[in-house]
Amino acid sequence: MTHQIELIINGEHYELMVKANKTLLELLREDLDLTGTKMGCGTGDCGACTVLLDNRPVNACLVLAVEARGKEIVTIEGLAQGETLHPLQQAFIDHGAVQCGFCTPGMILTAKALLDNNPNPTEPMIRRAIAGNICRCTGYTKIVKAIMAVASR
Amino acid sequence: MLPNASGKVVVTVGRRVKTRVEEEGKIEEINVELPHEDLPPWEEKNLVWVGKGIPRVDGFEKCTGKAKYTYDIHLPGMLYGKILRCPHPHARLIRLDTSKAQRLSGVKAILSQENAPPIPWYNDSFLFDRTLRCVGEEVAAVAAVDEYIARDALDMIEAEYESLPFVVDPEEALRPGAPPVRPGGNLLDGKPIIYSRGEIEQGFDEADLIIEENFSTQVQAHACMETHGSVVNWEGDHLTIWESTQGVSDVREGMAKALGIPISKVRVIKDFMGGGFGSKTREGKYTVIAALLAKMTGRPVKLMLDRKEEFYATGHRPSSLQYVKAGVKKDGSLTAIYLRSIGACGAYETPLFPSKFSMIDALARPYRELYHCPNVKTEVYPVYNNIPVHTAQRAPGHVEGTFALEQVMDQAAHQLGMDPIALRMKNYALKDQVEDFPYTRKALDQCYQKGAEKIQWEKRNKKPGEKKALICEGIGMAGQIWGGGGGPPAYAIIKINQDGTANLLTGTQDIGTGSKTVFVQIASEELGISPKDITITLGDTETTPYAPRSSGSRTVPSVGPAVRSAAADAKRQLLDLAGSILDSKAEDLAIREGQIYLKNNPTRKIPLKEITQKMGNNMIMGVGSRGPNPPQAAINVFGAQFAHVAVNTATGEVRVLKVVSIHDAGRVINSMTLNNQIEGGIVQGMGYGLMEEVIWDKGTGIMLTPNLHAYKLPTMLDIPEVVPGVAEGSDPANNIGAKGIGEPPKIPTAPAIANAIYNAIGVRLKELPITPDKVLRALKI
Incomplete structure (x- = not known):
């Protein structure tokens, strides 16, 4: 069964035909080639596929594409303005918050949702907000520092 | 050939020598062609790029979603x-x-x-x-x-x-009549792997104190x-x-x-x-x-x-059962160490290395090498069982072995009434006792000292478990030895372009460690041009010369010297060209920060770009190779880690508050990526110590934890404050003075935590992972 949906992704309006069982993650990656969104588990445990759905971080592997009908999606590709990075992207680079980089898009988007709602979170609030995003490389320390650096501005 | 600090030693190209190369504990003698020239160590005070924590050269791609993974x-x-x-x-x-x-x-x-x-x-x-x-x-x-x-x-x-018929439990698999996993019996090659030096029984006879303990470690997933x-x-x-x-x-x-x-x-x-x-x-x-x-x-x-x-x-870190017996004299000197261990191979021997080397035996290496001890015997039983095959995981063997050995040392110190660091210094090994070679460098003493200062070692409980409270805090430490010296063969090519930029090509890969950035820094340092003017290509067999796989913490010490050698070769040609244009002798010229200048009058300089512009399409191509390791010498990375923990005696929960981690990895090329490795290694080690466990159902052979909610990985809520650091100085083992740091920080994390728990509650946890139920059982609540 195929459905027609309209949605906004990174500020662009799309009209798409999607199968009922297609996830938002598959739609982004396979149909629109927005491969910055990753899949780590497919079961909502790791947060690598985090995107913003109406400014809320969601696991795109658990959202059906049809559920995104009429919504606004932001993926990692939608953050930078040309060559000018979003402050979180720049902070992740400057503070060494990136190693293999596979979890990075999800981390940055979760952090963005946090800071958009609360520009001055405490460190424990940051840790709680990002607790659903697993990183196997960095040991998290520099990720916390990068987000703190943007939050304190 | 030892690096020669006194100056260049030019050798005939094509001369081949034998050299000793180590990877994940496997030591090989290989033939290697000597590089064009034997580069002297860098002069510390003149370093421009090496040592700096410059951000990753591929950070932009990774933070914008532009980085293409295989999956993409x-x-x-x-x-x-x-x-x-x-x-x-x-x-x-x-x-x-x-x-x-x-x-x-x-x-x-x-x-x-x-x-x-x-x-x-x-x-x-x-x-x-x-x-x-x-x-x-x-x-x-x-x-x-x-x-x-x-x-x-x-x-x-x-x-x-x-x-x-099948068998999952490794001990059961060894029993007579156990279901055969494969023809030829369940013990790999039908016999244990035995190492022995000295007279073990005599060693125990000489001891004033004998420590005997059993430890078990779990299967860890990558x-x-x-x-x-x-x-x-x-x-x-x-x-x-x-x-x-x-x-x-x-x-x-x-x-x-x-x-x-x-x-x-x-x-x-x-x-x-x-x-x-x-x-x-x-x-x-x-x-x-x-x-x-x-x-x-x-x-x-x-x-x-x-x-x-x-x-x-995709493999896993194998489980182990370790019976350890150690003998010490009253003054703390070790007289004997005996290890008998069983390690589960899974259904096959790991395909990573050819036969005659079992990774299961790697857990015995710390027992043989970490301390000076004249009488050592290790007896390792690699056993087949009906689970998937194991493979290397970040410091294979050393992580498991050090968990047990360092708790035995801690216990000995406690029973002798000695400071655990003093006991370790008493048994400080000045040479590789297995190979009978001196170390190229060993600054473990500096690691103990620096780490003790940073954790405030004197604040540990003088009597373990002396304070009775709901939350008991404690401080513990553990040391580590690892290979990480790298070696040949590894190659690099540097092409100088007419606009003064360069392309660096090498067949290694950046697995997330930051090797791309590190190699650009090395090339920048030697060539005297900015990292932003160097583009690196790696991870492609068709366009780059050979470099080894990234394992054994050897990427930087293997490939780094080849990159430096290629850059030196390119620089020599550049200076020849500059000399002919400027009517000077090449040996009177040098390059720094994109400027070619006269060594005896640095104010007389000309931008490198002005020289390269005159090349047109004539190419300058620097070719470099990794030279041999110093003969008759062992290259190892050492380190010490200190953990400060809080144990909730009502719930059994252990919180790691702080970890101090000091390693002797030789020269630091990039301080930021080095700290990344340390922080990441510690959190993986903490996961191993406290929460991660692959569980197999013995009745069905099915894994009970094949997803990321049943298999507990550390999250941002679990992590301690991490204080990374290094022992100052460089290692003369290769021309960049660096050793590897990828694996070492993982090794002493779990034992440092276990020793800190002992310091907090006076009870020793010998089974990994140290979950709350085990803590409560140990406290007999």
Whole structure:
């Protein structure tokens, strides 16, 4: 069964035909080639596929594409303005918050949702907000520092 | 040849020498061609780029979603591969009917034992084998137009199995009459691996105190964020493979051999990858299967494992049982160390290394090497059991062995009333006692001292468990020894362009560690041009010269010296050119920060670009190779870690508050990526110590933890404050003075935590992971 949906992704309006069982993650990656969104588990445990759905971080592997009908999606590709990075992207680079980089898009988007709602979170609030995003490389320390650096501005 | 600080030693090109190279505990003598010149160490005070914590050169791609991982590769007409896996721990495949699956619309090919070539794989088995020895073993594979159809097709394959007796528990597998995992008995090669020096019994006779303890360590998963997988494409007889791998050259060699095609016809590309930690060192069955499916269909095939397959079919850190007996004199000197251990291989010996070297034995190395002890015996029993095969995981063996050994040392110190650091200094090993070689450098004493200061060692409980409270805090420490010296062969090429920029090419890979950035820094330092003017290409076998797989913490010490050597070769040619243009002698010139200047009058300078512009399309190409390691010397990384923990005596929960980590890894090339390695290694070690465990059901051979909610990885809520640091100075072992740091920080984390728990509550936790139930049991609550 195929459905027609309209949605906004990174500020662009799309009209798409999607199968009922297609996830938002598959739609982004396979149909629109927005491969910055990753899949780590497919079961909502790791947060690598985090995107913003109406400014809320969601696991795109658990959202059906049809559920995104009429919504606004932001993926990692939608953050930078040309060559000018979003402050979180720049902070992740400057503070060494990136190693293999596979979890990075999800981390940055979760952090963005946090800071958009609360520009001055405490460190424990940051840790709680990002607790659903697993990183196997960095040991998290520099990720916390990068987000703190943007939050304190 | 030892690096010569006094100046250049020019040797004849083509001269070959023997040198000793170590990887993950495996030591080999190899022949190596000497590089063009023997470069003297850098002068510390003149360093411009080396040592700086410059951000990763590929940070932009990784933070914008532009970085393409294997998982992101999409080719026109690409099919999706899926693998049917055995549901039984031990079975014989007696019937396979793929006819229904074949008829499913969208299915393009099915591969199984019936039509696949008999490609040898583990031990004496094949890519697809009729005898299946663990749950998850490959039975058949499908290529279809999408993943859903491929999965449906797997469901339609009818496979009938004859169940065979099986054994999951390694101790049971060793008992007489245990179900045979494979012909020839369940003990690898039918005998334990024994190492012995001195007279062990005499050593125990001389001891004033004997410590005897049993330890057990669990199976740990690598849990790479990007699962294993490949995208393959044939163009005629030429095969291109995108592979999430730590070793592009190894995959190329392995695939050429498996498929019986020339190495020149195989190209392996790994641009970005989502973690490896030892599990992605060579091609997998999935790589070969993808290549065969692509050949059958004439279309590109993508075969990425799903998370459950990642847990089952990509290896793990093996479990261990360790019985340790140590003898010490009243003054703290060790008289004897004895280890008897059982390690679970899984159904096969790991394919990572050829035979005659078992990774299971690696856990005995710290017992042999970490301390001075005249009488040592280690007796290791690698046993087959019906679970998937183990593989290397970040500091294989050393993580398991050090967990037990360092608790025994802590216990000895406690019983002797000694400071645990004083006990370690009393038994400080000044040479490699197995090889009888001196170390090129060992600054472990500095690591103990610095770490003790930073954790405030004097604040530990003088009597373990002396304070009775709901929350008891404690401080503990542990040391480590690792290889990490690297060695040849490794090559690099630097091309100087007419606009003064450079391209650096080397066949290594950046597995997330930051090696791209480190090599650019090394080239910048030697060439005297800015890192922003150097573009590095690696992770592509077709465009770069050979470099080894990224394992054994050896990428920087193996490839770094080759990069420096290539840069030096390019610089020599550049200065020759500059000399001819400027009417000066090349040896009177130097380059720094993009300027060529007269050594005796640095104010007389000219931008490098003005010289290179005159080259036109004439090329300057610097070629470098990794020279031999110093003869008759052992190269090792050492370190000490200190943990401060809080134990909740009502719930059994352990919180790690702080970890101080000081290592002797030689010269630091990039302080930021070094700290990344330390912080990440500690958190993986903490996961190993407190929460991570792959659990096998002994009655069915099924894994109970094949996903990321049952398998507990540390999250941002679990992590301690980490204080990373290094012992100052460089190691004379190679021309950049650096050793590896990837694996060492993981090694002493779990024992430092366990010793801190002992310091907090006066009870020793000897079974990993140290979960709350075990703490409560130990407290007898």
